[in-house]
Every structure is written in structure tokens, then in C-alpha cells.
Amino acid sequence: xxxxxxxxxxxxxxxxxxxxxxxxxxxxxxxxxxxxxxxxxxxxxxxxxxxxxxxxxxxxxxxxxxxxxxxxxxxxxxxxxxxxxxxxxxxxxxxxxxxxxxxxxxxxxxxxxxxxxxxxxxxxxxxxxxxxxxxxxxxxxxxxxxxxxxxxxxxxxxxxxxxxxxxxxxxxxxxxxxxxxxxxxxxxxxxxxxxxxxxxxxxxxxxxxxxxxxxxxxxxxxxxxxxxxxxxxxxxxxxxxxxxxxxxxxxxxxxxxxxxxxxxxxxxxxxxxxxxxxxxxxxxxxxxxxxxxxxxxxxxxxxxxxxxxxxxxxxxxxxxxxxxxxxxxxxxxxxxxxxxxxxxxx
Amino acid sequence: xxxxxxxxxxxxxxxxxxxxxxxxxxxxxxxxxxxxxxxxxxxxxxxxxxxxxxxxxxxxxxxxxxxxxxxxxxxxxxxxxxxxxxxxxxxxxxxxxxxxxxxxxxxxxxxxxxxxxxxxxxxxxxxxxxxxxxxxxxxxxxxxxxxxxxxxxxxxxxxxxxxxxxxxxxxxxxxxxxxxxxxxxxxxxxxxxxxxxxxxxxxxxxxxxxxxxxxxxxxxxxxxxxxxxxxxxxxxxxxxxxxxxxxxxxxxxxxxxxxxxxxxxxxxxxxxxxxxxxxxxxxxxxxxxxxxxxxxxxxxxxxxxxxxxxxxxxxxxxxxxxxxxxxxxxxxxx
Numbered sequence: 001x002x003x004x005x006x007x008x009x010x011x012x013x014x015x016x017x018x019x020x021x022x023x024x025x026x027x028x029x030x031x032x033x034x035x036x037x038x039x040x041x042x043x044x045x046x047x048x049x050x051x052x053x054x055x056x057x058x059x060x061x062x063x064x065x066x067x068x069x070x071x072x073x074x075x076x077x078x079x080x081x082x083x084x085x086x087x088x089x090x091x092x093x094x095x096x097x098x099x100x101x102x103x104x105x106x107x108x109x110x111x112x113x114x115x116x117x118x119x120x121x122x123x124x125x126x127x128x129x130x131x132x133x134x135x136x137x138x139x140x141x142x143x144x145x146x147x148x149x150x151x152x153x154x155x156x157x158x159x160x161x162x163x164x165x166x167x168x169x170x171x172x173x174x175x176x177x178x179x180x181x182x183x184x185x186x187x188x189x190x191x192x193x194x195x196x197x198x199x200x201x202x203x204x205x206x207x208x209x210x211x212x213x214x215x216x217x218x219x220x221x222x223x224x225x226x227x228x229x230x231x232x233x234x235x236x237x238x239x240x241x242x243x244x245x246x247x248x249x250x251x252x253x254x255x256x257x258x259x260x261x262x263x264x265x266x267x268x269x270x271x272x273x274x275x276x277x278x279x280x281x282x283x284x285x286x287x288x289x290x291x292x293x294x295x296x297x298x299x300x301x302x303x304x305x306x307x308x309x310x311x312x313x314x315x316x317x318x319x320x321x322x323x324x325x326x327x328x329x330x331x332x333x334x335x336x337x338x339x340x341x342x343x344x345x346x
Numbered sequence: 347x348x349x350x351x352x353x354x355x356x357x358x359x360x361x362x363x364x365x366x367x368x369x370x371x372x373x374x375x376x377x378x379x380x381x382x383x384x385x386x387x388x389x390x391x392x393x394x395x396x397x398x399x400x401x402x403x404x405x406x407x408x409x410x411x412x413x414x415x416x417x418x419x420x421x422x423x424x425x426x427x428x429x430x431x432x433x434x435x436x437x438x439x440x441x442x443x444x445x446x447x448x449x450x451x452x453x454x455x456x457x458x459x460x461x462x463x464x465x466x467x468x469x470x471x472x473x474x475x476x477x478x479x480x481x482x483x484x485x486x487x488x489x490x491x492x493x494x495x496x497x498x499x500x501x502x503x504x505x506x507x508x509x510x511x512x513x514x515x516x517x518x519x520x521x522x523x524x525x526x527x528x529x530x531x532x533x534x535x536x537x538x539x540x541x542x543x544x545x546x547x548x549x550x551x552x553x554x555x556x557x558x559x560x561x562x563x564x565x566x567x568x569x570x571x572x573x574x575x576x577x578x579x580x581x582x583x584x585x586x587x588x589x590x591x592x593x594x595x596x597x598x599x600x601x602x603x604x605x606x607x608x609x610x611x612x613x614x615x616x617x618x619x620x621x622x623x624x625x626x627x628x629x630x631x632x633x634x635x636x637x638x639x640x641x642x643x644x645x646x647x648x649x650x651x652x653x654x655x656x657x658x659x660x661x662x663x664x665x666x667x668x669x670x671x672x673x674x675x676x677x678x679x680x
Contacts, residue, residue, distance in 0.1 A: 061535040162625075176626045177398075206397035206562065208623045211606040215622070233536055236565075236608030240615055259612045277540035279569035281592070281607045288544055288569070291537040294505050 021093055022049035023227035024073065024112065024195045029087035031068055031251075033298075034080060040298035042068050042082070044251040050195065050244075053225040055218075057238040057259070059274075060248035063295050066231045069248075070197045072097075074114050075104045091195070109136060113193035117200035119180035123172040129156075129183045130168030136190045155186040159216060178209035182216065189220060195227045202237065214241055235278055239263060244331070247271050250296050250306040253325075257332035267326075267334035267343040269311045305336070313338060349424075350385035351556050352409075352524060357382045357418035359401075359408050363631060374631045378404040380580035381418075383657070386524065391550065391557040393571030393588075395564055395603070399627055401580040402560045406528040409558065410444050411435075422524070440470055443517040447529035449509035453501040459512055460497035463487065466519040473520055486515040489552075491545060507538035514545065518553070526558045531566060543570060564607050568592050576600045579630055579638040582657055586664030596662040596671035599639045637668070645670045 031043035043065045050056040060066040071077040073089050075096065089096045091111055096104060116122040124132060133155055134148035143151070149168065156164035159182040172180055181201060188196060198217065202210040218241060221228050232238060238245060239259065246256040247268065255268035266272040276289035293310040296302055302309055308318040317337055326339040336342065359379040364370040379401045386392050394402045407413040409420065411427065420427040422438065430438055446452040453462055464483045467474045474482045484494035490511040501509055510530060517525050527546065531539045547570060549555060561567050567574055568588060575585040576599065584597040595601050602621040609618065623642045628634055634641050640650040649669055660671035 061537060178626055206627075207564070207606040208397065208602060209626070210608075211620055211622065212624075234608070235536070235610040239610045239612040240608045242612075263610070263612050274536060275610065277537055278610060279540075279543065279563075279565040280610060281565040281568060281604065282609050282611075287547070288540040290540040290544060292541075294507070294538070295535070 023052045023054075023092065024229070025049040025088075025090040026069065026073060027088045027090070029069060029072060029089065030085040031065075031072055031077065031082055032085055033082050038299045041301060042251050042298055043072070043087075044301075045087070046248070046251070046253055047087075048246045048253060048256065050227040050229055052194065052227050053221070055221065055228045055230055055241055055243045057230045057232060057242035057245045058248060059232060059235070059238055059245055061233055061295055063250075063298065064248040065251040066248050067199055070114065070199055070229065070231055073197065074108060074112065076108075076114075109188075109193065110140065110191045111193055112195040112197065113188040113191070114197040114199065115181075115184050115188050115201050117203050119177065119184050119204070120172065122184060123180060125172055128169050128171055129175065130170075133168075133183070133187050133190055136187070140191060151190070152186075155190060156183065158189070158220075159183070159186045161186075177205055178212060181205060181209075181213055185213075185216065185220070189224075192224065193226065195229065196221070197229045197231065199231045200233070201230070203232070203234070210237070217241075235275065247274075250301055251298065252306065252335060254307065254336070255332075255334045257328075258330070261330065261332060265343055267328055267332060267339045268307075268336045269313050269338075269342070270307050272342070273310075273312075351388045351423060352386040352558075353421045354385070354409070355383045355419050355421075357405070357408060357420065358416045359404050359413060360416045376630050377580050377633060378630060379408060379415075380633075382577075382580075382582055384575055384582065384585060386556050386558060388523075388556055389550070389554050390572045391559050391570055393567035393574040394558060394560045394577060395562065395567050395574060396577035397562060397603075397627060399579075399630060400577040401630070402562075402577050403528055405577075406444065406526045406558070406560050409526055410442065411438075436470070440473070440520045441523045442526070443520065443522040443524075444526045444528060445510075445513050445517050445530045448533055449506050449513055450533075452513055453509055455501055458498050458500055459487070459492075459504075462501070462512060463515045463519055466516065470520055482519070483515075486519055489518065489549070490515045491541075505538075507534050507541060510534060510542050511545065514542075514549070518549065521553065522555070524556045524558070526560070528560045529562065530559075532561065532563060539566070546570065564604060576603065579627065579633050581638060581667065582665075583639065583668070584664070584666045585657070586662070586666075590662060590664040594662045594664075594673050596660055596664075596666045596673055597639075597668045598643050598645050598670075601674050602642075639668075 027047045029043050029046040033040040033042050046069050058066045072084055084097060091107060096107060130152045133152040137143040137148035137151050153164045153168050156167055161167050161179055161182050175183060202213050242259045244258050245262050246253045249270050255271050266275060273291045277291055279288060291310050296306055304319045304321055305323050308314040323335050323337045325333050325335050327333050328339060328343050357379055358381055360375040360377050362372045363374040363376060365373045382405060396402050408415045415428055427438060460483050463486050464479050467479050487494045492508060492511050531542050534542060559571055571588055573587050574591040576583045578599050583599045595604060602623050605619060605621045625642055628641055636652050637650040637655050640646040655667045655669045657665050657667040660666045662673050
């Protein structure tokens with residue numbers, strides 16, 4: 001099994017909610033993938049937390065580790081090749097990584113639930129949508145088929161699927177992409193979780209449908225005072241819904257803070273470059289700023305700051321010395337040697 | 347203004363839907379492209395946007411003659427593209443190339459980069475005699491920002507963005523006049539997307555290319571395109587210059603589409619008016635009568651069900667296919 005180290009950096013305690021503990025807290029999480037070609041350090045000390053009713057956006061490109069973090073939290077990391085080599089995942093104070101498997105099963109879905117990006121492959125094609133929702137009530141709640149069916153119809157109605165009575169008997173392929181994603185949301189909410197992790201919930205959808213789904217998620221979150229962790233690469237969606245943001249790069253959180261100040265005044269060159277490299281609908285085209293190079297190979301993460309080969313500000317120090325997480329006040333933090341300069345110049 | 351380099355008139359592509367095991371019979375038609383007309387001028391980029399299933403990729407395939415059209419015509423440099431056969435057809439292929447969406451499936455994993463980029467020369471040896479091919483391929487790799495040393499590598503040794511550059515190099519090999527770009531950046535990461543978009547812009551200037559740029563991302567299209575066509579269920583809903591479509595859209599679908607795009611600026615949260623469309627896109631097998639958007643349109647009236655609105659110049663001074671076309675102030679906030 002996994003070897004759990006205690007302690008580590010306590011980056012998340014800085015923004016600890018005054019009124020109580022966060023709904024979910026990840027601290028100093030380390031995960032590596034042991035493959036035939038070598039060991040890839042996929043997570044290298046990830047820490048974040050999310051409070052009840054809050055939306056935390058985890059922003060990053062492919063390979064940054066945002067989905068692996070979520071999989072570790074859910075306890076669905078494929079192992080092998082993935083191994084947790086350190087850190088904690090605390091749900092209401094309880095470390096899930098040292099919990100028994102039966103306890104983990106109890107938490108999954110019941111306390112912490114997840115929505116996946118690709119609803120077509122996340123749903124089982126040979127069972128009806130209704131059956132897949134009812135399963136949870138029958139197994140977890142010991143309900144009869146009839147009662148479970150009633151609850152499933154209610155849930156489909158809750159996520160605004162028209163004609164839930166007839167839809168409940170249909171198979172996933174009979175649903176459109178947007179409706180499947182609604183069904184996934186219904187399924188994840190069935191057992192009233194406290195924390196919902198949404199992994200790229202709208203990436204496969206068209207913009208008009210994306211707007212519907214994000215609205216629905218926000219509405220349900222408010223009603224239930226649920227904590228939402230939104231994993232995405234879309235800076236537009238984040239600006240629309242997030243309270244706080246954690247930006248990931250090469251298995252680390254490089255910057256975190258509340259959405260307004262982070263967009264206004266990024267304190268990490270990577271965040272700044274990302275914001276400048278996206279085409280915007282409300283700004284007419286001129287040459288886009290690009291980030292040169294590629295994200296690093298996780299088997300050979302550059303020494304010093306992992307972003308240094310692509311960074312326009314990099315100096316000698318960045319090539320040798322890993323920047324600490326600088327606390328910048330008001331819940332902002334950045335893992336850049338020049339964080340305080342960047343934030344003051346903004 | 348000079349003659350358009352490509353003029354498409356009333357293009358139709360229907361796919362028959364068959365049923366039955368032994369005696370297959372046609373039970374319906376998927377009307378993927380249903381009467382599309384536009385022109386492409388030399389050196390310009392025409393964006394084609396729409397949601398999945400609107401027919402934009404089928405349009406690309408028909409324009410490349412990877413699919414034969416059901417009806418309609420396309421005149422490319424004064425010649426009717428769809429009636430060309432043999433030698434003339436081969437010449438057409440030289441002048442028109444395509445860049446595909448998925449850089450992982452559009453490159454043969456068993457061929458080296460040199461072979462992939464050099465393959466067009468096998469079919470068109472007149473462009474590069476055998477001895478000069480390797481040199482040409484090296485130049486092409488250099489043009490798209492790859493190291494010419496990578497000639498002997500295989501696609502799997504490259505990242506997504508680099509593979510897309512390989513695809514671009516292959517499309518450029520024959521020095522085409524028109525390149526159809528079918529979602530060329532949608533499979534790429536944000537930081538890589540900008541690199542490829544800038545590359546496409548630079549190549550256009552350098553080689554005087556005309557692009558038909560097909561994408562679902564309205565921000566990307568605005569960034570790259572001179573003129574934009576908005577498609578819905580196989581038809582063009584609205585077409586105009588970048589400014590007309592983004593600043594003064596008159597078709598309700600365009601307005602809804604634009605308003606739904608999230609803008610990366612949290613201060614606009616709650617200040618943006620988002621037009622909420624209900625429901626999904628209807629099936630292209632059985633599109634609504636009259637205006638195809640009417641089932642999701644908030645302006646729909648009886649006439650919309652009875653009469654198909656023509657794509658003609660309406661309010662705003664550009665082509666729009668809506669009976670009630672009118673400008674709406676401040677569709678994009680900011």
C-alpha cells in the first residue's frame with residue numbers, strides 16, 4: 001500500500017476559515033507514477049482547501065496534475081502506476097489516506113462526489129440512466145426498486161431534464177451530451193455530498209450548453225451549501241464562477257488567491273502569461289503573447305523553478321533554487337522568487 | 347475587389363440513413379449541409395463557427411472533395427471543383443489543402459516526420475524532384491518552427507502542439523493557395539494554442555494563403571478571421587465581417603452564442619447579459635420547418651415556422667437569415 005509521511009509544508013493554513021475547518025483539505029500531497037520508462041513525479045507537494053459553499057477552481061494545463069489530485073482525493077487513482085508517497089487528504093478533519101477501505105467507500109459519493117469530463121465513457125452503456133442512479137439508493141440506502149425509481153425521477157427533474165419519467169428508462173446513448181452531463185450531476189448529488197469535485201465538466205460541451213450546465217451547478221451548490229472544486233483549463237469559466245483559484249504547473253500549485261485579485265494582478269509569471277495568451281472575445285485580435293516551449297516532462301522536471309525554461313523573467317537563481325510559497329497577504333500566495341515585485345507592479 | 351478565389355453556391359450534402367439487415371432501405375436523410383453559399387477572397391480568412399452537429403466539418407470534407415456533394419457548386423479559380431476529373435482534379439488538390447483537428451490521429455504513427463511531410467511530393471513529383479526533397483522537407487520543418495534535425499523521428503516523439511506543426515508543414519508542402527483548417531487548435535493546451543494561432547497568422551502573410559477556418563471557439567475565430575459565417579443545423583445563419591458579426595450581430599442565434607462565451611474577467615461577472623438558450627440542437631435528420639433555429643428562439647412567431655428566412659442583407663448591412671433580424675446593443679460586454 002501507500003507510504004504516508006506526516007507533516008510537510010502548511011501552506012493551506014494561511015487562509016484557514018475563521019469560522020471552522022474547511023470541508024476538504026489537501027496538504028503536501030505527493031504522487032508518483034512508476035512506469036517502465038521511469039518514475040514521473042506527478043504531484044510534488046500540492047496543498048489546497050475548500051470551505052463549505054465555496055467554489056475553488058483548480059486551473060492548469062494537461063499534465064499539471066489537477067486531475068490526479070482529484071483522483072487521489074476520491075481514492076480512485078489507478079495504482080499501479082500511481083502511488084501516493086506523502087501528504088494528507090482531510091475531510092472534515094479526518095485523514096482519508098489512512099482510513100480503512102470500507103470507510104473510504106462510505107465517504108465516496110456520500111460525502112465527496114465527483115463529476116467526470118466525458119459523460120459517455122463515465123456512464124455504463126448497458127444499463128439505463130435510471131438504473132445507474134437507483135443503484136446508489138438500493139445499495140447505500142437499502143431502498144426498494146420502486147422507491148429508488150421515484151427518487152431517480154425526482155433527481156432528473158431537479159437537474160431539469162424534461163420528461164424525467166420516460167427519460168429514466170433510457171440508455172446513455174439516447175441522451176445528448178448536455179443531458180448526459182445533467183444525468184451525471186444528478187447521480188453525483190444523489191447521496192447529498194458535502195463536497196463535489198467537477199473535473200472539466202463542460203469541456204466536451206458546446207458553449208450554449210456549457211452556460212446551462214454551469215448555471216445548474218451553481219444553483220445546486222447554493223441550495224445545498226456544497227463545496228465545489230472545479231477542475232478546468234478554461235480561464236473564462238473560472239472568471240465566471242470561482243471564488244478562489246489555485247493555478248497548477250508541473251505537479252505544484254504555483255499561485256493561489258481570490259479570483260478578482262488574481263485576475264487583476266497575477267503574482268506568478270505563468271499565470272500572467274496564461275492570461276495574456278488566450279484570445280478574448282471582447283478584444284480584437286492582434287499578436288497573442290505566447291509561452292515559449294512546452295510543459296516539462298514529469299520524469300525530468302527542471303531544477304530550480306519548474307517554469308524557469310519558459311519564463312521571461314528567469315534569472316540564475318531560478319535555475320538552481322526552488323522558490324518557496326510566498327505569502328502575499330489577503331489569502332494570496334505565489335511560488336515565484338519575484339512574487340512581491342510582480343504583485344506590487346501590477 | 348478582385349474575383350473571389352473560391353465561390354461556393356448552394357452546397358448540399360445529405361447522408362442517407364439506412365435500416366435493415368439484408369435489404370437495406372433508406373429511411374431518412376441527415377441534412378448535414380443544406381444549402382450553403384459563401385465566397386472566399388484571396389489572402390483572407392473566413393471563419394466558420396457553430397456548435398457540434400451544425401455541419402461545419404462536413405463542409406470542410408466536401409470542399410476537399412473527401413465527400414462528394416449531393417448538389418451545389420464550388421468554383422475555385424474559375425473552375426467548377428466538383429466536375430474536375432483526372433489530371434485537373436490532381437492539380438486542384440495541389441492548390442487546396444487541409445489541416446485536421448486531431449494531431450494524434452491525423453499522422454501515420456509508422457511514418458517518420460520526413461516521410462509524412464514529404465509524402466505530398468510522391469503524388470506531385472513535379473513540385474520537388476527526388477534529389478531536392480529532403481532539403482524541401484527540412485525547409486518546411488523550419489518554417490513551422492520545428493527543428494529540421496527531427497526529420498527521422500516518429501510522431502509519438504512529439505507533443506500535441508508539435509504534431510499540429512507537422513500537420514501544418516504537410517499542408518504547406520505543395521504551396522497551396524487555400525488551406526481548410528478544421529478545428530486546428532481545439533485539441534491543444536492554452537499555452538500551445540497561442541503558438542499555433544500565431545504561426546497560422548505568420549504563414550498566411552508569408553505565403554499569401556487564404557484560409558477557411560472552421561472552429562467552435564468564437565474567441566479563436568475572432569482573433570484570426572476577417573469574415574465570419576455562423577452555421578446552425580446545416581445552414582448559414584449569418585455571415586459578415588468580423589466587426590459586423592461580433593459587434594453588430596443581428597441573428598438571435600449569433601447573439602445567444604456570443605453572449606454565452608465566458609470572458610476571462612471576473613469583474614464582468616453578473617454584468618454580462620447571457621441569453622439562455624433552452625434545450626438542445628434538433629436532429630439534423632428532422633430539422634424544424636421554416637427557420638431551423640425557431641425551436642430555441644425567443645423571437646419566434648408563426649411566420650418562422652412557415653417560411654424559411656432567406657440569407658439576405660438585413661439590419662446591420664450584412665447577410666442574416668432571420669425574419670426579425672435586428673441589432674442588439676452590447677452583446678459582448680467589456
